[in-house]
Amino acid sequence: MRLVVLGGGESGVGTAILGKQKGYDVFVSDFGKIKESYKEVLIQNAIAWEDEKHTESLILNADVVMKSPGIPEKAPIVKKLIEKGIPVISEIEFAAPFTKAVTIGITGSNGKTTTTMLTYHLLKSAGLNVGLAGNIGKSFAEQVAEDKYDSYVLELSSFQLDGIINYKPHIAIITNISPDHLDRYDYKYENYIDSKFRITMNQTEEDYLIYDADDEAISDWLKKNKTRAKLIPFSLTKTFDEGAFIKNNTMEAIINQEEFKMETESIALEGKHNLKNAMAATSVAKLMQIRKATIRESLSNFQGVEHRLEKVLKIQNVQYINDSKATNVNATFFALDSMTTPTVWIVGGVDKGNDYNELMALVREKVKAIICLGVDNRKIIDAFGNVVDIMVEVNNMNDAVKMAQRITEKGDTVLLSPACASFDLFENYEDRGRQFKAAVHNL
Template structure:
């Protein structure tokens, strides 16, 4: 009997639940390593992923879960989108079959260095920015997690010595022996409360799983002004070397602002960059750049190389993305803002009167966090969703105009009615997209297409 570094029997049976990017990647890795693999998806598997499974002769099913096939597993890799309370998952747990994430499964087959980034906001930009800095410095890094390709697939067919991985709380739930050589927590604000029994402590605990198994030789990078993070650090006392960042310099700061510069100080090096040299504007992007700069310093990238990369990085799609100007009105796509904190940062960056599009699947949001910015900067709120009652109840009377719409076309019609030259129409929904759209990308793409059709 042979086992991988996490003790998984490579002669055993692997069952994968979910036929998306992570699930198919895990199935291929299992197959390449000699396991008996079966994949099951309650929904429809895309033709792209069916072709990949067929090319490796991996049996699969869609539109159902065959209980006998699944409960015969030695280990199950579960898609992060499947909640732990799902009936089939409950049966797997009841039988004592180990359930792991794709990231955990892949980690058992590689000793590459892992740079792992989480947070309620900013993690995608920070991940892509870090990947850009490392690649520009000549480091052979792979991009994985919520962006890039499946980590498991890369470990199977396109291995790299370093991986930059964006991790959601869902992915972290089923990680146990995996270790982040560099762990980053950008911030923690209420999100996915419906997944965590509406208990903030459950969500925080899931995020802090990114630190499990770290040693003093590993690095822990975090925002020094997040009270939730600081309270949890005091509780768990993580082992990784701490490198906090923030606007003001504190005795423990590893990155801070000083006059017009962003300063970095680690055991590796002390260096700085003019704030005007950062390609990404706004306070939230300052934090993203600080985190990426610290990661690169830990990875021994030269300051000159980091400066170049921080200055020429292109903004992330669907995050404060300028779309077009129509009749003198600027349209901005911030569809990636699926929680209140993301919209807070978007509103903070607004310098013109704003028509704000909110709405979608509410995840237990507390809209009081953006109330002051809304009163200050927003002239009209356009609600866009199937169920806008909570938004209407909270914001009615707090802005001059609030519109109730139930489609993208109606929402944009309302925006055209209320916006005048010099205004900004900001799609920053605060909510998940799943009531009217397939994903936040679908929402953003359709918004951009509709706006450009208006030009």
């Protein structure tokens, strides 16, 4: 069996290692450059590879192709593979049959990293032998090759879900759905929504789907479509006989007739959206039969995720917050919504078809100045130029932070929450967040 891996990054190299271990004839092809560290791993494992090209004769003879999530379906080589009827799958689909481990799959437009990390923290604190993979950390396929874990918490993007055929998580979570990555879905929101719901398409009556019952896109889909999984909703406003909800400043989760309660103020993560993430993670912990005391302790000591509403420093009574992971309007909505002081907002980057109107009320209420940090800031200026008193354009992070310091007064907050991708000025959102933190520390 010939396995061709498109993309020589974390998921590609992990898949190549697992494929080789399982007796496939493996070839890795990357249209860009493969990082030196990954080349070394391929060479050590005697896996054939090429970079900066796709040699068709070595690819179109595949029995199965694993495509890295970053490569769009519209890429010429992918189109040719599909025309020939060669299955093009994701890393998760390739690796899943080789493990007996229980998987918990988490998807959503926002909150999936925090929910994934929190769920992992809950299960690990309870002493479960659990791995963490998907969009985070070491590739799932490579961890399956090492065969160390009884269960995995997987953060799954819509791109990874597009490449599944038979994969099903035992427990699936959809944190929320808002327009994102529409450039990859023919600018049709419904295509993107369907893509997220692929997480439940192979689930059976023995599996679970945990979802945000306050989310319009999710509720609409569930009204019109069927899943066989057992549904476990969570909500800030509704209550359930089975599910998780907030009542009188208390989080309650009722699952399999067992009740769990915890005061919301004891939960370490702040903000309404984080109560939702906590409800989702708690629902998993209850399904995995983790003790109440362990759940309580884990929720009260969880540190949060880097680049997601991360408090950096307080300087002259001004709080600097790094929310670089907010790459769409919905994520920035949560960030602005959780601000309690006058805010200087650093925003901008590569726009994925943003509609800034959703932020208008929050900007009027909370934002005193906007610093645009992008190559093209026209849409932001058009949207908010008449709404805030101060609007400044900069083209590097140091200038953004210095300008923010000049504008702020005691008691203000400086919030980096770009609502955009980072590729115009930075390598990725992590690079953007680290540069912000470095600039703040240099003040």
